[in-house]
Amino acid sequence: MDRKIFYAESGKALRHIDEILGDLEHEQLDVNLAGDVLTLAFEDGGKFVINAHSAAEQIWMAAGTTAWHFDFVAARGQWIAHKTDDELMTTVSRVVGDKLGETIEL
Incomplete structure (x- = not known):
């Protein structure tokens, strides 16, 4: 994948998640986007992390004990x-x- 496309698409995805979850203004959720790392911190101390991993050209997500590596599928316009x-x-x-x-x- 072209680096420009990766940065554009991953940035768009992270900003979209940040905007929608941030707009919830939920007392149990704190949403923080810093560069290419989106941290979702919960009232109970739990954290989910979603980040653009440029070396792998993937978006990585860790939620609890589960992790995903999403690749951009241009034909679908989605991260899979x-x-x-x-x-x-x-x-x-x-x-x-x-x-x-x-x-x-979302």
């Missing part, structure tokens, strides 16, 4: 974890929603 076929936005919505006990849509 090839091992599980999970899509980034759907996965973030599901794991954050499960953690907060409510439905989240």
Whole structure:
């Protein structure tokens, strides 16, 4: 993948997640985007980390004891974890929603 495309697409994805989750202003969730690392800190001390890993040209996500490596699939315009076929936005919505006990849509 062209580096410019990677940075553009990964940045767009991280900013979208930051914007939507940040706008929730949920008392149990603190959202912080610093460069290419998005940290979701929960009231119970748990943290989920989503970051653009430029060397691998992937978005990596760690949530609890589970981790995903998402590749950008240009034909779909989505970030997909090839091992599980999970899509980034759907996965973030599901794991954050499960953690907060409510439905989240990105």
